[in-house]
Amino acid sequence: MSSDMSCPKCQSENTQKISLIIQQGTVETEGQSNTFGSAIGSDGSYASGSSTTTINTSSQSQLAKKLETEIDEYRKKVGGSPIMGAYVLLTFIGVPAFIYAGYKAGSFFHATWIGWCVGICLFIVGAVLIDTLDKKGWFAPDEKTKVWWDRLDRWGEAGCYCHRCGAKFIPGSDEPHFTTMKVE
Numbered sequence: 001m002s003s004d005m006s007c008p009k010c011q012s013e014n015t016q017k018i019s020l021i022i023q024q025g026t027v028e029t030e031g032q033s034n035t036f037g038s039a040i041g042s043d044g045s046y047a048s049g050s051s052t053t054t055i056n057t058s059s060q061s062q063l064a065k066k067l068e069t070e071i072d073e074y075r076k077k078v079g080g081s082p083i084m085g086a087y088v089l090l091t092f093i094g095v096p097a098f099i100y101a102g103y104k105a106g107s108f109f110h111a112t113w114i115g116w117c118v119g120i121c122l123f124i125v126g127a128v129l130i131d132t133l134d135k136k137g138w139f140a141p142d143e144k145t146k147v148w149w150d151r152l153d154r155w156g157e158a159g160c161y162c163h164r165c166g167a168k169f170i171p172g173s174d175e176p177h178f179t180t181m182k183v184e
């Protein structure tokens with residue numbers, strides 16, 4: 001399995017799963033390599049890996065943050081299920097409309113409580129309607145969004161990073177990294 005993890009670009013074995021890098025927040029660097037002798041963390045801390053007897057040096061990783069931010073940004077760009085939009089619509093357009101309807105009903109029947117009931121009932125009907133339509137699949141994400149969700153999941157599970165050349169890859173696949181693609 002370990003050979004499957006080797007970098008497709010530079011054949012380095014110094015690769016790691018992206019999810020693992022983020023989870024640990026650390027980078028493991030081969031200690032024999034003096035070129036990675038020291039690092040300055042994003043918090044200004046100074047980490048020295050000059051000891052050649054240590055097999056691995058670990059440091060708080062800017063890389064982990066970068067990789068995580070990358071995913072977060074794309075998740076935001078791709079967006080969530082449209083159902084959230086439906087609830088936002090219900091809150092910002094539905095509620096004022098229901099209050100207005102309740103006010104009208106209240107003055108029509110000369111009873112404030114009837115107005116309140118009408119307003120609240122309309123809100124509940126709206127929420128139930130959204131829920132029912134959701135179960136029928138009305139708010140299912142469109143194909144493009146689904147493709148992006150799958151893509152981000154795939155990279156989140158299987159994506160690897162090469163510590164030598166910085167290549168991101170999925171072992172056994174030549175799929176380009178999602179940051180090279182445009183979210184439409």
Ligand SMILES: [Zn+2]
Pocket residue numbers: 007008009010011012162163164165166167
């Ligand atoms: Zn590489």
